[in-house]
Amino acid sequence: MPLLPLNERSSWKALQTHAEKMKAHTLHGMFAADPGRGERLTVEAEGLFLDYSKNRVTDETLKLLLGVAEEAGLHGKIEAMFRGDKINITENRAVLHVALRAPKTEKIAVDGENVVPDVHAVLEKMAGFADKVRSGAWKGHTGKRIRNVINIGIGGSDLGPVMAYEALKHYSQRDLSFRFVSNVDGTDFAEAVRDINADETLFLVASKTFTTQETMTNALSAREWTLAGLGGDESAVAKHFVAISTNAKLVAQFGIDTANMFGFWDWVGGRYSMDSAIGLSTMIAIGPENFNAMLAGFHSMDVHFRTTPFEKNLPVLMGLLTLWYTDFFDAQTVAVLPYEQYLKRFPAYLQQLTMESNGKHVTLDGTHVATETGPVYWGEPGTNGQHSFYQLIHQGTRLIPCDFIGFAKTLNPLGRHHDMLMANVFAQAEALAFGKTAEQVKAEGTPDWLVPHRVFEGNRPSNVILAEVLTPEVLGKLVALYEHSVFTQGAIWNIDSFDQWGVELGKVLASKILGELESAAEPEMMHDSSTASLIRRYRKSK
Numbered sequence: 001m002p003l004l005p006l007n008e009r010s011s012w013k014a015l016q017t018h019a020e021k022m023k024a025h026t027l028h029g030m031f032a033a034d035p036g037r038g039e040r041l042t043v044e045a046e047g048l049f050l051d052y053s054k055n056r057v058t059d060e061t062l063k064l065l066l067g068v069a070e071e072a073g074l075h076g077k078i079e080a081m082f083r084g085d086k087i088n089i090t091e092n093r094a095v096l097h098v099a100l101r102a103p104k105t106e107k108i109a110v111d112g113e114n115v116v117p118d119v120h121a122v123l124e125k126m127a128g129f130a131d132k133v134r135s136g137a138w139k140g141h142t143g144k145r146i147r148n149v150i151n152i153g154i155g156g157s158d159l160g161p162v163m164a165y166e167a168l169k170h171y172s173q174r175d176l177s178f179r180f181v182s183n184v185d186g187t188d189f190a191e192a193v194r195d196i197n198a199d200e201t202l203f204l205v206a207s208k209t210f211t212t213q214e215t216m217t218n219a220l221s222a223r224e225w226t227l228a229g230l231g232g233d234e235s236a237v238a239k240h241f242v243a244i245s246t247n248a249k250l251v252a253q254f255g256i257d258t259a260n261m262f263g264f265w266d267w268v269g270g271r272y273s274m275d276s277a278i279g280l281s282t283m284i285a286i287g288p289e290n291f292n293a294m295l296a297g298f299h300s301m302d303v304h305f306r307t308t309p310f311e312k313n314l315p316v317l318m319g320l321l322t323l324w325y326t327d328f329f330d331a332q333t334v335a336v337l338p339y340e341q342y343l344k345r346f347p348a349y350l351q352q353l354t355m356e357s358n359g360k361h362v363t364l365d366g367t368h369v370a371t372e373t374g375p376v377y378w379g380e381p382g383t384n385g386q387h388s389f390y391q392l393i394h395q396g397t398r399l400i401p402c403d404f405i406g407f408a409k410t411l412n413p414l415g416r417h418h419d420m421l422m423a424n425v426f427a428q429a430e431a432l433a434f435g436k437t438a439e440q441v442k443a444e445g446t447p448d449w450l451v452p453h454r455v456f457e458g459n460r461p462s463n464v465i466l467a468e469v470l471t472p473e474v475l476g477k478l479v480a481l482y483e484h485s486v487f488t489q490g491a492i493w494n495i496d497s498f499d500q501w502g503v504e505l506g507k508v509l510a511s512k513i514l515g516e517l518e519s520a521a522e523p524e525m526m527h528d529s530s531t532a533s534l535i536r537r538y539r540k541s542k
């Protein structure tokens with residue numbers, strides 16, 4: 001029997017009735033009534049500790065949220081993903097990033113073929129190559145060893161590699177420099193190569209399709225730059241370019257030896273690909289052993305997600321809490337606030353993972369969704385954000401659920417720095433939840449007229465996620481945690497979290513407009529008056 005629209009199901013209606021009541025409850029009141037709450041509403045699994053007690057939920061809320069997950073068939077949907085069913089229905093593809101980190105002994109079939117041996121064959125090929133670059137055995141065209149590795153890719157072929165490199169820099173080989181070129185803006189490429197030489201530089205052209213305009217344009221400029229620096233000898237390309245792609249034909253056409261191509265498969269979505277060959281830059285930076293540790297971290301969270309009862313399941317709980325605020329509290333965003341400098345690109349990475357996945361307005365059956373879907377994810381590392389946008393989180397008119405991420409130990413012990421950093425995590429979550437009343441402000445001797453400005457309403461929800469120390473393994477767990485939280489939300493909203501048709505229209509229009517910008521003769525244009533006049537203005541002044 002087909003499922004009713006989400007908002008017509010009994011589990012949803014029950015949650016809605018309950019949500020109306022919950023709006024009157026404060027975190028202050030809930031903590032006062034239940035002193036054990038801060039210890040009870042926590043989960044620890046796979047080395048990650050989640051304190052979700054400072055959310056506007058009760059045991060009843062959680063029970064009702066779990067009921068919504070059950071009625072939406074979350075269990076079955078998780079199994080369908082892990083089994084290799086083609087759950088990306090609009091592209092008729094399996095969604096198997098979990099196979100990228102499956103141990104060798106596992107069997108996961110797509111169209112009857114076990115894909116795990118292929119995954120491991122690519123990982124071994126990557127390891128062989130990474131070792132050669134790291135040891136200096138891989139020589140450039142003039143016989144010099146490689147000193148600079150430049151990943152050229154965009155979207156899923158860029159954000160994961162940059163984030164992982166920054167996150168795991170502590171573990172990276174420091175006599176190699178890593179750069180990332182993504183934007184079609186020539187400045188990105190020009191700045192990446194301005195102080196380096198072609199004879200010591202290796203380009204990794206990362207593109208699943210090998211057709212992406214930005215990446216191919218940058219790759220061609222890189223090819224020209226390399227040949228110009230190496231006397232124009234075409235045979236240099238083989239030593240200075242490798243490709244990461246699913247498209248061997250176009251890789252060969254570009255002039256890259258397919259022996260130097262690292263493959264992956266159509267069942268790996270771009271934004272779910274940092275642990276595939278797309279992670280080659282990560283593997284060169286941190287070495288195969290650390291890369292494997294990262295994969296083991298991903299895998300342990302996969303197993304947790306698949307096998308743990310929902311009430312103790314980290315990604316399920318985080319997904320449900322996001323859905324709670326999005327659909328019942330009108331929250332439009334989620335702030336992700338890592339208190340770890342190495343995670344500075346983590347929010348940017350999560351923006352793509354979450355928003356490209358769940359920024360959808362139709363359900364799997366093509367009807368308009370009946371509820372709000374994916375919130376805007378954003379954030380900056382702490383404590384920097386505290387001195388800029390936290391004002392709005394504390395005293396603005398919008399509800400912004402926050403994820404604080406902190407570590408017991410720092411990789412760079414330095415005096416009191418780490419205690420100070422972590423004091424801020426705990427203080428921010430406490431301040432958001434409990435605020436400061438007018439009475440408290442007055443009691444401090446604040447003049448009456450100033451009191452309202454200094455009141456903190458509190459009742460602002462947050463999660464605190466703690467781990468021991470940022471290792472490759474922990475990074476894998478954190479990324480998988482958010483991947484599966486996104487899955488949980490998308491499964492309940494009944495949307496396709498794995499396609500991205502919303503990026504198409506702009507691409508098509510841009511290629512049409514490019515011809516109009518470049519044409520020598522005045523182009524005949526079929527645009528609206530605004531677009532046409534912008535194009536005319538640009539043509540005149542360029």
Ligand code: G6Q
Nearest residue numbers: 155156157207208209212270271
């Ligand atoms: C991610 C998207 C998108 C993609 C880029 C790059 O899920 O599909 O961000 O990763 O458009 O695509 P290519 O790897 O094919 O160049």
